[in-house]
Amino acid sequence: MRVSVVGLGYLGAVHAASMASLGHEVVGVDVDVARVESLALGKSPFFEPGFDELLARAVGAGRLSVTSDVAAVAGARVHFVCVGTPQAAGSGAADLSFVEAAVSSLVPHLGPGEVVVGKSTVPVGTAARLAARVEAVGATLVWNPEFLREGFAVADTLHPDRIVYGVPDGEAGRRAAGLLDEVYAAPLAEGTPQVVTDYATAELVKVAANSFLATKISFINAMAELCEVAGGDVTRLADAIGHDQRIGRKFLNAGLGFGGGCLPKDIRAFMARADELGAGEAVAFLGEVDAINTRRRARMVELAVEVLGGDVAGARVAVLGAAFKPDSDDVRDSPALDVAARLDGLGGHVVVHDPQAIDNARRKEPSLAYERDLEAALTGADVVLVLTEWRHYRDLDPARAAALVARPQVLDGRGALDREAWQAAGWTYRALGRP
Numbered sequence: 001m002r003v004s005v006v007g008l009g010y011l012g013a014v015h016a017a018s019m020a021s022l023g024h025e026v027v028g029v030d031v032d033v034a035r036v037e038s039l040a041l042g043k044s045p046f047f048e049p050g051f052d053e054l055l056a057r058a059v060g061a062g063r064l065s066v067t068s069d070v071a072a073v074a075g076a077r078v079h080f081v082c083v084g085t086p087q088a089a090g091s092g093a094a095d096l097s098f099v100e101a102a103v104s105s106l107v108p109h110l111g112p113g114e115v116v117v118g119k120s121t122v123p124v125g126t127a128a129r130l131a132a133r134v135e136a137v138g139a140t141l142v143w144n145p146e147f148l149r150e151g152f153a154v155a156d157t158l159h160p161d162r163i164v165y166g167v168p169d170g171e172a173g174r175r176a177a178g179l180l181d182e183v184y185a186a187p188l189a190e191g192t193p194q195v196v197t198d199y200a201t202a203e204l205v206k207v208a209a210n211s212f213l214a215t216k217i218s219f220i221n222a223m224a225e226l227c228e229v230a231g232g233d234v235t236r237l238a239d240a241i242g243h244d245q246r247i248g249r250k251f252l253n254a255g256l257g258f259g260g261g262c263l264p265k266d267i268r269a270f271m272a273r274a275d276e277l278g279a280g281e282a283v284a285f286l287g288e289v290d291a292i293n294t295r296r297r298a299r300m301v302e303l304a305v306e307v308l309g310g311d312v313a314g315a316r317v318a319v320l321g322a323a324f325k326p327d328s329d330d331v332r333d334s335p336a337l338d339v340a341a342r343l344d345g346l347g348g349h350v351v352v353h354d355p356q357a358i359d360n361a362r363r364k365e366p367s368l369a370y371e372r373d374l375e376a377a378l379t380g381a382d383v384v385l386v387l388t389e390w391r392h393y394r395d396l397d398p399a400r401a402a403a404l405v406a407r408p409q410v411l412d413g414r415g416a417l418d419r420e421a422w423q424a425a426g427w428t429y430r431a432l433g434r435p
C-alpha cells in the first residue's frame, strides 16, 4: 500500500523504513532539509542498531522516497504523523506546534477515505480536537501511539508488544481501523495483541505506560537512597523483589535514573494536562517520581566530590557515556551529560567519552572536552565515572584501565561493572545505592 510518514526523526525514520520493509510504498516527509538529503541517500542521520541496513535496503529497492515537499503525500491511503512533541519552553506541558503544523500541511493533500494516523505522544484530548480538520476533507483520524525503545527501535516497530488504535465511533472508524490492519498485516499475523478503543483511551495508554516505567525506575532509586543511609545493597534488593512474578526484574536497574526524549517530558506533560482537566491530584505522585530521578544526578556529583577529597577543581574527571542510554546517540535530557556538565561547572577538567554520541553531546555542551579514544579518555584521570552502560565499558579490563589513570577510583552510575573484578585490580569502587 502507498503510505506517507510525516516527521522523520528517531520514530518516523524507523517507522518509514520498517513500513517499506513490510512491502509498502512509502514517501517520507520532513521539514529538515539536511535530514531529508541524508535519508534520501540511504544514510541514517542518527545511530540506531540495524537501522542503516534497513534504510539502505528500503531506499535501494525504491520502496522509500524522502522529500521536504509535503505535496508528495498525495495518493497515499494512510498518512503517519511522527513529528516531535517536546516539552514547551518554560512549562512542563507538551509543545504541540509541530503536530498542528504537520496536520495543517497534510490536510490540503488528503482525499476521501484516506486515514491520518497520529503516532506522536500527545496530551489526552488532542486527537478529538484535530479530528474535525481531517474529517472536513472526508478522511479519518486514528490515534496509534508508538511504544518503541531507542536501541531496539527496528525490532520494536516490526514486532511490537501490542498495537493500540484510538478510533472514532461508527463506520468511518471501523473502515479506518481495517485499512490500518492492512498496513500492519505482518505484525498482526504474528499474533500481536491489538486494542481498539476511543481516542482518549489510546492517548492515555501511551502516557500511562511511560508513567509506569518512570515510576518503576524511581521506585528502585528511592530504595537506593534508603540503601545508602541504611547500608543496604539496592542491586541485591532489586534481584530479590524482582523474583516476584508480580513485580518482575525489568526496569528495576537503580543508578543515574531516566533521561531521553520521552520519559521525563512525558510525565511532565501528563501532569500539566491532568492539571488542566482538574485532575492534577491523580498524578501528583509523578512530581515525586521526577524529583527522585533528578536527585540521583545530584547524588552522583556529590559522590564524585567526596572521592576527590571535597574539591573537584583542577581534577581530571573521565566521564564514560554521554548518551541517555546505550546503543543510542541521543543526548536529550541525558543524565550522563547533565552530571558531566555539573562537574565541569564545579571546575573539574571533564573529559567525556561515548562510542556514538560525541557529536550530539558537543552540540549540546560545547564547553566540555571530548575524547573518541577510550584509553585516551582514561589516561591521567583522578576519577572515572561510568554513566551510560555501553558494552565498551563493561568489557574494559580493570587492570589495564588502572595502569592508565592517575588514581584508580571508579563511580559506577549504572551498575555496569563487575565490582569484585575492579576491586581486585586495585580500584576504589563506589556505586549509587551500594555499600
Ligand SMILES: NC(=O)c1ccc[n+]([C@@H]2O[C@H](COP(=O)([O-])OP(=O)(O)OC[C@H]3O[C@@H](n4cnc5c(N)ncnc54)[C@H](O)[C@@H]3O)[C@@H](O)[C@H]2O)c1
Residues within 6 Å of the ligand: 006, 007, 008, 009, 010, 011, 012, 029, 030, 031, 032, 035, 082, 083, 084, 085, 098, 101, 102, 105, 119, 120, 121, 122, 146, 147, 148, 149, 150, 261, 262
Ligand atoms: N524517540 C522515540 O523513541 C519515541 C518512541 C515513541 C514515541 N515517540 C514520540 O514520537 C514523536 C517523535 O519523536 P522523535 O524522537 O522521533 O522526535 P525527533 O525530534 O527525533 O523527530 C521529529 C522530526 O519531525 C520533523 N518535523 C517537525 N515538524 C515537522 C513538520 N511540520 N512536517 C514534517 N516534519 C516535521 C523534525 O524535523 C524531526 O526530524 C514524539 O511525540 C515522541 O514523544 C518517540
Ligand SMILES: O=c1ccn([C@@H]2O[C@H](COP(=O)(O)OP(=O)(O)O[C@H]3O[C@H](CO)[C@@H](O)[C@H](O)[C@H]3O)[C@@H](O)[C@H]2O)c(=O)[nH]1
Residues within 6 Å of the ligand: 121, 146, 147, 148, 149, 150, 151, 210, 213, 217, 250, 251, 252, 253, 254, 255, 256, 257, 258, 259, 260, 261, 262, 263, 266, 324, 325
Ligand atoms: O531499569 C532501568 C531502565 C531504564 N533506565 C533509564 O530509563 C531511560 C529510558 O530508557 P528506555 O525506556 O529503555 O528508553 P526509551 O527509548 O526512552 O523508551 C521509552 O520511551 C519511549 C518513548 O515514549 C517509549 O516508546 C518506550 O516504550 C519507553 O521505554 C534511560 O535513561 C535508561 O537508562 C533506568 O535508569 N533503569
